[in-house]
Amino acid sequence: MTTLLELKKLDFAYVKDSKILDNIDLILNQNKVYGLIGKNGAGKTTLIKTLSSVFNNNVFTMKYFKFFDKEVQLSSEFYRQNKYTVFTESESFLNWTFLQYLEMVCQLYNCSIERRRLEFLVNGFKFEEYCQKEIRDLSTGNKKKVFLIVGLYLRRPLLILDEPFDGLDFESTEFLYKMLLEYKQYGTVLLSTHFAESVVRVCDYLYILENAHINLFQGNVSEWLESIRK
Numbered sequence: 001m002t003t004l005l006e007l008k009k010l011d012f013a014y015v016k017d018s019k020i021l022d023n024i025d026l027i028l029n030q031n032k033v034y035g036l037i038g039k040n041g042a043g044k045t046t047l048i049k050t051l052s053s054v055f056n057n058n059v060f061t062m063k064y065f066k067f068f069d070k071e072v073q074l075s076s077e078f079y080r081q082n083k084y085t086v087f088t089e090s091e092s093f094l095n096w097t098f099l100q101y102l103e104m105v106c107q108l109y110n111c112s113i114e115r116r117r118l119e120f121l122v123n124g125f126k127f128e129e130y131c132q133k134e135i136r137d138l139s140t141g142n143k144k145k146v147f148l149i150v151g152l153y154l155r156r157p158l159l160i161l162d163e164p165f166d167g168l169d170f171e172s173t174e175f176l177y178k179m180l181l182e183y184k185q186y187g188t189v190l191l192s193t194h195f196a197e198s199v200v201r202v203c204d205y206l207y208i209l210e211n212a213h214i215n216l217f218q219g220n221v222s223e224w225l226e227s228i229r230k
């Protein structure tokens, strides 16, 4: 297995002396799907935002961050170009349409729009009638689909998803399961979730965040399901 991302000794605190993430080591291998689970408030979104370069350096420290075996800054162009994050709720780009947002993102990532690939995702998520509507007028689930479709379309080596199944209807959830399994051809997915089914359906490995520490579940995900049902 080839390592895609390696993070060593990450500490994070919003408020001095109150660590949300303490001494976090994280390794993500290429072409795998990783689940990130933990109780409400455990710090999943904080870890995802850190990995997505949302924060200034003054709230966290780390020993090193490697991507494709290179030590880089989280804010580097190399890292930015190779990952995309879908946040749990987005209040950005509200007066844009999906197609305008996609065009802008494709320019940023230097990729062209292939109609067939796009249509496959749009049809799969039953999103056809919403492509030209302003994002502000979409329902919660359809807003989520805007960013999920773009993330799946881009096929970056790292796709980070914060609670991607939240707000999706049954059909779209099934389609997303299918897309995430296929995504392993193109890259690695790190997703946070509160749904046990999603872990079992798509995740190869599971990181558990608890008391500011992270552990990789030793065993396969069906063993994890058995362990929480006991």
Ligand SMILES: Nc1ncnc2c1ncn2[C@@H]1O[C@H](COP(=O)(O)OP(=O)(O)OP(=O)(O)O)[C@@H](O)[C@H]1O
Binding pocket: 014, 015, 020, 038, 039, 040, 041, 042, 043, 044, 045, 046, 047
């Ligand atoms: N901007 C902020 N300022 C101060 N504390 C914050 C801030 N954002 C989050 N926190 C705190 O950090 C902790 C971790 O929050 P985070 O949102 O990362 O947890 P989570 O695991 O994603 O939770 P959930 O499963 O409920 O979404 C919580 O105690 C939360 O109250």
